[in-house]
Amino acid sequence: MASTVTIQRSVSGKINQNGRIVIPAAIREQMGLKAGDTVMMEVEDGVLRMESHRARIRRIQEEVARYCKPGPLASDELIAERREEARREEEEFAREQAERERWAKVDQVA
Numbered sequence: 001m002a003s004t005v006t007i008q009r010s011v012s013g014k015i016n017q018n019g020r021i022v023i024p025a026a027i028r029e030q031m032g033l034k035a036g037d038t039v040m041m042e043v044e045d046g047v048l049r050m051e052s053h054r055a056r057i058r059r060i061q062e063e064v065a066r067y068c069k070p071g072p073l074a075s076d077e078l079i080a081e082r083r084e085e086a087r088r089e090e091e092e093f094a095r096e097q098a099e100r101e102r103w104a105k106v107d108q109v110a
Contacts, residue, residue: 031055 015021023033031052033039038053051059 011024011027013021013024023031028034032054033052039050040053040056041048041050043049
């Protein structure tokens with residue numbers, strides 16, 4: 001399965017009978033790929049696009065970062081709201097418990 005680097009960013013290669021193709025060492029090095037790494041592949045308009053798993057995560061993080069507002073994280077706000085709600089529920093439970101105990105004493109006296 002020989003491949004020839006025609007220009008720095010372009011290579012040609014052949015697909016073997018098992019459907020495999022060798023990624024030349026220079027390309028693997030440019031992509032930061034090592035044996036055993038995962039690559040993500042997709043075809044769009046007949047063009048195969050391949051990127052390392054790390055590169056895809058980094059790209060998606062950059063895309064999502066454009067939509068993130070500066071300031072506190074929504075998850076932190078949600079957690080704070082839930083903690084406040086839990087604190088109020090505990091206070092209400094304690095008040096109701098005290099009320100039940102007060103009524104239990106009244107029932108014992110009567």
